[in-house]
Amino acid sequence: MDAPSTAVAADPALERDVHLFSDALSDLIRVYQFRDRDRICCYDVSVSQCYGLEALVRRGPMTLNDLAAYLYLDKSTASRVVDALERKGYVARSPHPDDGRALLLAATAAGRDLHARIERDLVQEERGLLADFDPGTRAAMIQLLGRITRAASARVEASGGSCCRIGEKI
């Protein structure tokens, strides 16, 4: 079920790094979760709303189900997220050209503008940090972040969507 214990001893330096990395990542997520909560009142969107808007800006128009899947939210919750974004004028619902049931959600100009503003502030914050590393290391970091994200989302999907197999011993 889990890796043979020999894997643990195989490379002590790696093992140490993985622990440091894991803790560092954990800290980062924790702080960012708060930072994101904080972002709410700075930009008049909630965390989920912000991610929803980001998805629509970065990936273009999509249906509500697609958005829900992207955000790992129930479609009902996604629907309400879109309600809020629409009410605030950042997103528009249009009928889907090929399917009368479906919607095509798209960011409005105001939505793209807000997203640009948020991204600019984040980038601003990160630029100084990243500047200290050489381009090769930066590229490696970007690559690693992508891999971690894909691994985590693959794991989430493999574990059956909203939850791991209940009752199964982890």
Added chain:
Amino acid sequence: MDAPSTAVAADPALERDVHLFSDALSDLIRVYQFRDRDRICCYDVSVSQCYGLEALVRRGPMTLNDLAAYLYLDKSTASRVVDALERKGYVARSPHPDDGRALLLAATAAGRDLHARIERDLVQEERGLLADFDPGTRAAMIQLLGRITRAASARVEASGGSCCRIGEKI
């Protein structure tokens, strides 16, 4: 108020990397927030409970106020988080030796055990990803994660705790 626009043009490679990095980080946080929600039912603790437990295991016993600050939660919320952890047997409240008002919160053996189990699973997941990078790059990544975290938490603290200055132009 924000950086002079010349900064943007100063290093196009950096600018590109910062954007890639920002998006990658954003994706990571989003996916991990869900992954963390998922963790709830895997380990019978909520996200905040998990972070609270982690804090007590990694940083040793602390008061409730300290824990609340660490988690960026209101002390009332932290108190309820501890309620849950105590109910489940992962954390114990003891009187503080030097201050009759305060508590000393500490992880129990069961709490340390649960934390070890969670960390082991995370480490397991990350080991394979990290193994592809050479030690120097790994060290740089760990360093960068730490810096980002510190920068984000510094920014949070500078902005007055629970929220940025309302009404101020960002």
Added chain:
DNA sequence: GGAAGATGGTTGTATCTGACAACCAGATCG
């Protein structure tokens, strides 16, 4: 030493976010 204020924690309450279920409307398939 005692009163006034500061500090650590808990409890009451309101809000917000999310999931689940029931439902409706349009599509697809027999």
Added chain:
DNA sequence: CGATCTGGTTGTCAGATACAACCATCTTCC
């Protein structure tokens, strides 16, 4: 054409969090 499937909305409930009011203890200062 009817049965079923699929996309989306709405009703309802549980959980997380903040804010405020409160109590107990500590600190300060007269």
